[in-house]
Amino acid sequence: MNDETSERIIKKYPNRRLYDTAISRYITLEDVRKLVKNGVKFRVIDAKTDEDLTRSTLLQLIAEQEGKNPAILTTELLELIVRTYGDAMQGFMALYLRESMEVFLSQQKLMREQMTNLIQTAPVSVFAEVARQNLRLWQSLQESFLKSMTGEAKNPDGSQKPPKD
Numbered sequence: 001m002n003d004e005t006s007e008r009i010i011k012k013y014p015n016r017r018l019y020d021t022a023i024s025r026y027i028t029l030e031d032v033r034k035l036v037k038n039g040v041k042f043r044v045i046d047a048k049t050d051e052d053l054t055r056s057t058l059l060q061l062i063a064e065q066e067g068k069n070p071a072i073l074t075t076e077l078l079e080l081i082v083r084t085y086g087d088a089m090q091g092f093m094a095l096y097l098r099e100s101m102e103v104f105l106s107q108q109k110l111m112r113e114q115m116t117n118l119i120q121t122a123p124v125s126v127f128a129e130v131a132r133q134n135l136r137l138w139q140s141l142q143e144s145f146l147k148s149m150t151g152e153a154k155n156p157d158g159s160q161k162p163p164k165d
Helices: 029-037 054-068 075-084 090-116 123-150
Strands: 008-012 018-020 025-027 042-046
Touching: 018 029, 029 042, 029 054, 042 054, 075 090, 090 123
Parallel strands: 008 042
Antiparallel strands: 008 018, 018 025
């Protein structure tokens, strides 16, 4: 498993212990969180049935983090998410949330990089440029999402473009 493109296999035993086959030792949920933070690809499988438990393990990790830190998933946000289940737009919601998180994380990375260079540049110009980039990215994301949902083209002001004959 030294190949960087391979997934690490973590086996979950009936006693709820996690065994990382790449390093041949038991690990904790905190170790799994570190794998996620470091971008390591892995799969959690049931040791007896080979059922994929990755998603439920990640949900468990989120629940644990939500209890320790200020909540990201507030009651109101969770209610909104629950309302989308079973709706015809459920698939679009998953896509929208994924793309929104990707934009957020890329902006977070950009902000960190620019903050490191803050001493060498004027603070106002750094924040103004980040704000402009954020606005462009969010507008692009919103437009793409609307187009994928409606199949209609929109003008920059949000009005509908006339159909082409």
